[in-house]
Amino acid sequence: MMPAPIIGVVGLGTMGLGIAQVYAAAGFKVLATDAHEPARLNALARLRAALEPRVVKGAMTAAALEAIVANLHIVGSPEALGAANLIIEAILETLPAKQSLFAALEAVVSPETVLATNTSSLSVTAIAGGLKHPERVVGLHFFNPAPVMKLVELIAHPDTTKTALTLTRDVTETAGKIVIACPDRPGFIVNRCARPFYGEALALLDEGRSASDIDAAMLAAGYRIGPLSLIDLIGADINLAATESMQTAMHHPRYHVFTALKSQVAAGRLGRKSGQGFVFPDVPEAAPKDAADIALRIEATLANEAAWLLSEGGVTAEGIDKALKLGLNFPRGPFEAAALHGPAQVRMTLERLEAAAPSHLKTRYLPPSA
Numbered sequence: 001m002m003p004a005p006i007i008g009v010v011g012l013g014t015m016g017l018g019i020a021q022v023y024a025a026a027g028f029k030v031l032a033t034d035a036h037e038p039a040r041l042n043a044l045a046r047l048r049a050a051l052e053p054r055v056v057k058g059a060m061t062a063a064a065l066e067a068i069v070a071n072l073h074i075v076g077s078p079e080a081l082g083a084a085n086l087i088i089e090a091i092l093e094t095l096p097a098k099q100s101l102f103a104a105l106e107a108v109v110s111p112e113t114v115l116a117t118n119t120s121s122l123s124v125t126a127i128a129g130g131l132k133h134p135e136r137v138v139g140l141h142f143f144n145p146a147p148v149m150k151l152v153e154l155i156a157h158p159d160t161t162k163t164a165l166t167l168t169r170d171v172t173e174t175a176g177k178i179v180i181a182c183p184d185r186p187g188f189i190v191n192r193c194a195r196p197f198y199g200e201a202l203a204l205l206d207e208g209r210s211a212s213d214i215d216a217a218m219l220a221a222g223y224r225i226g227p228l229s230l231i232d233l234i235g236a237d238i239n240l241a242a243t244e245s246m247q248t249a250m251h252h253p254r255y256h257v258f259t260a261l262k263s264q265v266a267a268g269r270l271g272r273k274s275g276q277g278f279v280f281p282d283v284p285e286a287a288p289k290d291a292a293d294i295a296l297r298i299e300a301t302l303a304n305e306a307a308w309l310l311s312e313g314g315v316t317a318e319g320i321d322k323a324l325k326l327g328l329n330f331p332r333g334p335f336e337a338a339a340l341h342g343p344a345q346v347r348m349t350l351e352r353l354e355a356a357a358p359s360h361l362k363t364r365y366l367p368p369s370a
């Protein structure tokens with residue numbers, strides 16, 4: 001029998017420690033490190049603290065907790081990760097930091113060791129660029145909190161080998177995750193295909209609709225939370241940064257950064273964390289009479305964005321639907337929503353929106369086939 005792969009993790013912050021927990025809990029030996037000494041020294045105590053409530057609730061035995069903690073081995077530097085078969089980095093989100101880490105790792109690992117990046121917004125191709133063996137680099141995008149969220153996006157760049165993808169997928173599925181392949185495109189699947197959920201809500205707000213009406217319409221359509229309440233939950237500052245990063249990468253009115261979002265951030269109305277948001281601390285009132293039209297409009301734009309991503313290749317419609325249901329708790333994926341409304345209804349909605357769009361939003365609603 002082949003020995004079980006050893007997992008390496010670099011960066012023991014929010015994501016890295018959670019990722020280390022995922023594999024340690026599945027029985028893998030995990031070697032992990034962080035550039036910051038206190039993060040290394042208190043990692044095991046933080047892991048214990050994350051697991052103890054489960055023991056208290058009776059959802060995990062004390063012995064199972066000890067077994068998970070025993071699988072996590074904290075090492076002093078990336079140079080001590082030579083035995084790992086797959087190394088996942090969850091360090092600072094800058095290209096130079098990730099490139100220099102991977103270059104340092106290449107000096108100590110075998111040519112087959114897979115190097116995975118948990119980047120949310122950088123190009124996996126760019127991170128792999130300049131390495132001796134770029135073909136071993138994959139993107140492995142976990143969602144926060146990593147031990148809870150089922151979805152993981154697996155990103156191949158043009159030269160990634162099938163062997164690297166297979167090893168990464170196998171160990172991550174063994175660790176209980178649902179792994180969905182996606183192309184090395186800005187925002188991957190979820191962060192990109194979610195944009196119209198927020199963006200079209202902000203467009204409606206711009207046209208004078210109330211935040212309560214918009215959110216109530218989406219609740220009536222089966223969504224667990226309305227788009228503006230979701231911005232309040234995540235933080236308007238985080239949403240603005242994600243939208244700006246998509247706009248910078250894609251330069252298209254589909255990712256228009258609405259003034260209402262910028263104003264929220266400028267005024268410090270960040271949502272829950274600041275005590276005031278678009279809707280928060282209130283909740284949406286009764287759904288308006290035209291709730292179904294609002295939901296159709298938002299779902300038509302979600303379907304259009306998904307169609308654009310699909311047209312760029314490297315992903316399936318089923319993968320996109322599944323990713324949005326798992327990553328965002330949507331009741332249905334964008335293609336499922338389009339099927340529910342009917343393609344003709346979706347097309348007519350987009351045509352109507354395009355015809356009525358103000359000049360700065362022209363081309364926002366065009367489908368990929370146009």
Ligand SMILES: NC(=O)c1ccc[n+]([C@@H]2O[C@H](COP(=O)([O-])OP(=O)(O)OC[C@H]3O[C@@H](n4cnc5c(N)ncnc54)[C@H](O)[C@@H]3O)[C@@H](O)[C@H]2O)c1
Nearest residue numbers: 011012013014015034035036039090091092093119120144
């Ligand atoms: N927080 C999220 O919701 C989220 C979700 C998905 C992906 N990500 C991505 O995961 C990565 C980490 O994010 P985070 O939220 O865990 O950040 P974080 O700040 O909580 O943790 C980063 C850790 O990396 C360490 N570090 C920084 N530079 C290092 C280096 N060169 N070598 C070794 N250790 C280093 C820091 O000391 C810190 O402990 C980023 O790329 C981020 O974009 C974050």
